[in-house]
Amino acid sequence: MIKKEDHHPMESLLRMDRIPHIWCPGCGIGTTVTAFIVALEKLKLDFNKVCVVSGIGCTGRVAGYINLDSFHTTHGRAIPFATGIKLGNPELKVVVFSGDGDLISIGGNHFIHAARRNIDLTVICVNNFIYAMTGGQVAPTTPLTAYTTTSPYGNFELPSNVPQLAESAGAVYVARWTALHIRRLTNSIIEALQKPGFSVVEVISPCAMYYSRINRLGDGIDMMKFYHENSVIKHNEPTENLDIDYQKEIIVGKFINRERPTFTDSYNDWLVTEKKAQSKSMI
Amino acid sequence: MNPGTYNLTGNQACAEGALSSGCRLLGYYPIVPSIEVIERFSKRCPEVGATLIQMEDEISALAAVLGASWTGKKSMTVTSGPGLSLMMEHVGLGVMLETPCVIVDIQRSGPSEGIPNSPGQGDMMQARWGSHGDYEIIALSPNSPQEMFDLTIKAFNLSERYRTPVLIMSDECVGHMTEKVIIPEASKIEIEPRKYYGGPKNKYLPFEWSQDFVPPIVDIGKGYKFHVTGLTHDDKGYPIMNEVCQELNVHRLINKIRLNAPQIIEIEEDKIEDAEVVVVSYGITSRVALNAIQEARKNGIKVGSLRLITVWPFPEKIITKLAKKIKAFVVPEINYGQIVFEVERCSHGNTNTVFVSHKATQVYDSDNILYAIEQGVKEKEIKEKIIEYNK
Numbered sequence: 001m002i003k004k005e006d007h008h009p010m011e012s013l014l015r016m017d018r019i020p021h022i023w024c025p026g027c028g029i030g031t032t033v034t035a036f037i038v039a040l041e042k043l044k045l046d047f048n049k050v051c052v053v054s055g056i057g058c059t060g061r062v063a064g065y066i067n068l069d070s071f072h073t074t075h076g077r078a079i080p081f082a083t084g085i086k087l088g089n090p091e092l093k094v095v096v097f098s099g100d101g102d103l104i105s106i107g108g109n110h111f112i113h114a115a116r117r118n119i120d121l122t123v124i125c126v127n128n129f130i131y132a133m134t135g136g137q138v139a140p141t142t143p144l145t146a147y148t149t150t151s152p153y154g155n156f157e158l159p160s161n162v163p164q165l166a167e168s169a170g171a172v173y174v175a176r177w178t179a180l181h182i183r184r185l186t187n188s189i190i191e192a193l194q195k196p197g198f199s200v201v202e203v204i205s206p207c208a209m210y211y212s213r214i215n216r217l218g219d220g221i222d223m224m225k226f227y228h229e230n231s232v233i234k235h236n237e238p239t240e241n242l243d244i245d246y247q248k249e250i251i252v253g254k255f256i257n258r259e260r261p262t263f264t265d266s267y268n269d270w271l272v273t274e275k276k277a278q279s280k281s282m283i
Numbered sequence: 284m285n286p287g288t289y290n291l292t293g294n295q296a297c298a299e300g301a302l303s304s305g306c307r308l309l310g311y312y313p314i315v316p317s318i319e320v321i322e323r324f325s326k327r328c329p330e331v332g333a334t335l336i337q338m339e340d341e342i343s344a345l346a347a348v349l350g351a352s353w354t355g356k357k358s359m360t361v362t363s364g365p366g367l368s369l370m371m372e373h374v375g376l377g378v379m380l381e382t383p384c385v386i387v388d389i390q391r392s393g394p395s396e397g398i399p400n401s402p403g404q405g406d407m408m409q410a411r412w413g414s415h416g417d418y419e420i421i422a423l424s425p426n427s428p429q430e431m432f433d434l435t436i437k438a439f440n441l442s443e444r445y446r447t448p449v450l451i452m453s454d455e456c457v458g459h460m461t462e463k464v465i466i467p468e469a470s471k472i473e474i475e476p477r478k479y480y481g482g483p484k485n486k487y488l489p490f491e492w493s494q495d496f497v498p499p500i501v502d503i504g505k506g507y508k509f510h511v512t513g514l515t516h517d518d519k520g521y522p523i524m525n526e527v528c529q530e531l532n533v534h535r536l537i538n539k540i541r542l543n544a545p546q547i548i549e550i551e552e553d554k555i556e557d558a559e560v561v562v563v564s565y566g567i568t569s570r571v572a573l574n575a576i577q578e579a580r581k582n583g584i585k586v587g588s589l590r591l592i593t594v595w596p597f598p599e600k601i602i603t604k605l606a607k608k609i610k611a612f613v614v615p616e617i618n619y620g621q622i623v624f625e626v627e628r629c630s631h632g633n634t635n636t637v638f639v640s641h642k643a644t645q646v647y648d649s650d651n652i653l654y655a656i657e658q659g660v661k662e663k664e665i666k667e668k669i670i671e672y673n674k
Contacts, residue, residue, distance in 0.1 A: 015510065018521060048506040053350070064510055064522065069503045071353070072512035072522070073346070074376050080343030084350025084358070085503060087334050088308060092354070092504050113339040267334065274329035 013037045013047070015067045022061060026212075026220010028179025028205025029059055032126055033066070035182050036097070039189035050093045053082040055102035057133045058207075059126040062097040076106030079114045082121050090264045093193060094120070100127040100141040104160050108140070115169035117263040118197045124189065125162060125200060126179075128207035129244075136210030143246035147214045164239035166200040167256050173199035174256035176242065179206065180228035181252065188254060197262045204231075204250055217247070284327075284466050291464040293431040293457040294319030297387055298327070299464070300435030301359055303472055306385070307333040308358040310347035312340050312366060315399040316455040317389040320361040341366035345373035349382045355477070355502035357439055359385035363455075364393045364406050367413070375414035376513050377448035378536060381490065381498065383477065385438045387451045389458040390566075392617075392643045401643040402456035402567055404617040410450045411595050417533055419540035421547055422450040422595040424565040428462040434592070440475035441547060445539060446497050452594060454617065456567040456646055480507075489520040490532070496539035544596040551590040554580075558587030559610045560659045562652065563602070563626050565591040568615045568641055575652035586656050594622065599629045606630035611659030615639035615652045635659060 008016065014037070023029050040050065047068055054063035056075035063070035073081045082094045096103075103111050103125050114121060130148055131137040138151040141162070145154040163174045173195040175188040185203060192199035204227050206212055208220030217223055227250060235253040242251050261269075284299050291299065298320045301309070309324045311317075325335050334351075338344040344360045351358040362370060367388050377384055392398040393405045410422045421441050425434040434451060442449040480487050480499035487507045491498045498518075501507045514522035515529045540547065553576075555561055560579075564572040569590045579586045589605070591598065602625075606612070611634055614623040623638040630636060639655045 015521075048508075049504050051503050064512060067508050069508055070510045071350075071380075072510070072514065074372055074513055077342065077346040077373070077376075080338060080346035081350040083336070083338075083343070084308070084310060084347030084352075085354055086350075087310075087336060087347065088351035088354030088356040088358070089502075089504055109339050110343050113343075271329050271332065278329055 010034070010037045013040060013067050015065055018065055021065055023058060024209045024220065026206060026208035026224065027058070028128065028203060028224060029062065029126055031179045031182055032124065032185065032203045032205065033062055035186040036124065036189055037066070038186045039193060042186070043190055043193060045093060045193070049091060050095065051085060052095050052097055053078045053085065054096070055098040055107060057099040057102050057131070058128070059097060059099035060102055060133075076102050077110065078102065079107055079110040079121065079123070083114055083119050086119055086121060086264070090120070093122070095193070096121055096123045098125065100125060100129070100162070101131045101139050104162060104165070105140045111165070112169040115166055115171040115198045118170060118172060118260050120196050120262045120264060121198055122189070122192045123198070123200045124203065126203045126205045127162060128205045128211060130207050130211040132207045132210050136214055143244055145246050146211070148210070149214065159244065161239065161243050162200070162202045163242045163255050167239045170198065170260065171200050171256060172197035172258050172260050174239065175254040176202040176204065176252050178204040178224070178227040178231050178250065178252060180224045181231070191254070191257075195257070197260055204244070204252075286466050286468040288463055288465050290461055291428050292319055292459055292461050293425070293428040293453060294389065294459065295323045296428040296432040296464045297361075297435050297451070297453070298323035299466060300432040301385070301439070302327055302331055302333070303432070303466070303469065304357065304436040304439040304474060306357040306359050306439060307331070308348065308351045308356050309333070309335050309360065310338055310344040310351070310358065311361050312338055312344045314363045314366045316391055316458055317361045317363050317387065319458070320387060320389070341369035342372055345370040345377070345386065348384050349373060349377050349380065352382045352384045353503050357383070359387065361387040361389070363389050363391050363399070364403065365396060367406055367409060371409070371413040374420070374448055375416060375418065378414070378418045378420065379513050380511050381446040381500075381536070382448065383442040383446055384448050385435065385442055385451065386448055387435070387453065390452060390454040398643065400455060402454040402617055402646055403643055404454060404566055404568065404621070407452060407594060407618070407621040410452055417537060419537050420450060420595050421445065421447060421540065421593070422452050424452045424591060424594045425457055426566050426569045426590070427457065428460060428464045431457060432464050432466065436472060440473065443475045443477050444497070445543065445547070446478070446500060447540065452566065454567050488518040490516060490518045492518065492535065495543060496535050540596055547593055547596060548598045549592040550598055550601065551592060553588040555587030555589060555605065557585055559585040560613055560656050561587045561589050561605055561609050562613045562615070562656065563589045563591065563622070564615055565594055565622065567646060568617060571641070571646065571649045572615055572652050574649035575656060578649070578653050579656045584656060584660055591622070597625050597629070602626055602629035603631060606633040609634055611635040611637055613637045613639060613652065613655045613659050615641045615655070617641045617643050617646065
C-alpha cells in the first residue's frame, strides 16, 4: 500500500505557494530539480547562503520554484548576473539553472567567458534539444536531421557539444547525465557544488510537448527511458567524442575534474600584492 | 581620496565620486571616451578593496552590476553610446527588479560607432526610452569635473533612495576636460543609506507597496529567501501574467519617479525673473551657452538661463510656467534635436522654441546660440505683429 504523506518531502526547498509548476508531464526539468534539492540537502549547506539564478525559458522557471534567494533574469544573462552576485559576496554559493538555448545560444559568450575567468559558479544546463517555451524552434543543440517547427525538413546545422565547449573555455568540472540518471546526476551536482570554480552539469532531458511530438518519438516517459537506455557511461571520455547524434547513443559521465585558481582567488591575490606594493612606494 | 583640491579630468572625478559614495564594484566593457573612469577606479581598487571586472560585453557588464547590487554592494558601470545601446536590456531589468545602480554614459557622436572621441548629446532620448516597455528613469547631466564628482554621489543617493538605475549623461568634453575638483571630507559627503527591510523574515515582500512607492530591499544571503523576476510580478516577486498585475506593477514603477519628481529634479536658474528669452541647456552646451548669454545681455536682450542638472524626469512644470511669460526658449544641444522636443511639448504652444543644433566640432563656438537668442526675440515680435494686423 502506498503511504500517503501529508507533506511534500521537499517542501522546505520548494516554494509550495507556486506549485503546481508550469512544466509539462514527462519533462526532465522536474527530475533535475529533484536531484538539485537532494544534492543541497545531502551537502547540508547553509541554505541562506545559496542562491539560484535562471535565465529565460522552461528551465529558466526553476528559480521561481526553489525556496532560496532566487533570480529570474533576462534571456541568456543568468551567468553574468550570477557573476555579479559572486563578486559582490564571494561567501555565497551561486547556482545558474538554465536551458540550452539560454546558456549556449544567446548566453554562449557569457558561458565561455565565465568559464575562462573560472568564476566560482555551478551551472546546471538542462538540454532538451529545442526551444520549448517559445513553441519548438530549432536550437543550437538540436541534433542533425531532427525536426522542429522551424526546421521542417530536418536540422542541418551542426549542434554544439556542451561539454567540449565548457572544457575548451576552461571549466574545471564537466559532467553529463540524462534526466533519469537521478542518483548519478545528484552526485555530480554535489561534486560540482563543492568544486571551486566554473562547473557545468549537462542534463539531457526530454521535451514531451515539442521535440518528442514533432519527431514522433512518443511520450516524455518513453523519451526519458530511451535516453537512459541509450546512454553509455564513459568517465573521462575526451569531450570531442561527446557530440549527440539524432536518436543514437549518448555518452554520459564525468569528463573533466581539474584544478585552477578561481577569479576571486586570483583577484584577491592581486589586491593583496598591489596593496603591499602601493604602501611600500608610499614609504 | 584625501580631502583637498585636485586637478582632475571629468572622468577621473567621476571615479572618485563613485568611490566617495561607497561604490565598491565596477563592471564594464572598455569604450572610448569613458576609459579614464575605469583606469582611475582600477588604480584605487587595492587601496579601498573594491572589485573591478571587465566583462565580455556591455550587456553582461550591467547584468553583473545588477547582480552585485543585490548583495548590498554599491555598483556601477561606465560606457558610451554604443555600449549604452547594448545595456538597454538591463536598464529594463534594473527598473523591473528595482535594483539600485549607476550607469555613467560619456556620450560621443553617433549613430552607431560615430566619432568615438568627439562629444555628443545624442543619447538623451535613449536614456529615457531606450529599453522596451513603459518605465521612468532618472538621468543627471554634469557640466564640469566638479559636477562629475558631485553628481556621481547624487546619482548613487538617488538610486538608493528610489531603488532604480540612475544614469549620468555626461559627454566626451566634460569627461576629458581637466579642472579643479574640490573633494570634501568624507564626513561632509551626504550618503543616502539603502532602505533595508526590518520586519520578520517570512513576511518580506520585495515589491511591497509603500507610501512613497519605494519598497524596502534586502541583500542576498540574509535568509529572506526572496524571489524576483523580470516578468510582470506581484508584491511577492512572483510572476503573475494578467492585466491587473501588469497595471499594479508598472503603475507603481512609473509613479515612483513621477510622483517623486519634485524631490528628484534639480535645475540651475539664472536671471529668469525678467527674461524674454530663456536658454535651456545641459551638460557641456550649458557652458558654451553661458558665453552667448553674456554677449546677448551686453546687447540689451533680457536673456535667462535654465540648466537641467536632472534631465529625466523632465522639469515639465517649470517649463510650462515659464513658457507663459517669455518670448522664446533657445535650446542648444549637440544633436539634431532631442530635449528641444520636450521643451516644445511642455510649452504647450505658449512660446517659441528655437533649436540650436550644436555640431560636435563647434563645441566651443557660441555664435550660433547668440544668433538663436536674437532670432528668438525677433520671431515672437514678428508673430505678435501678425496677430495685431489680423485683429
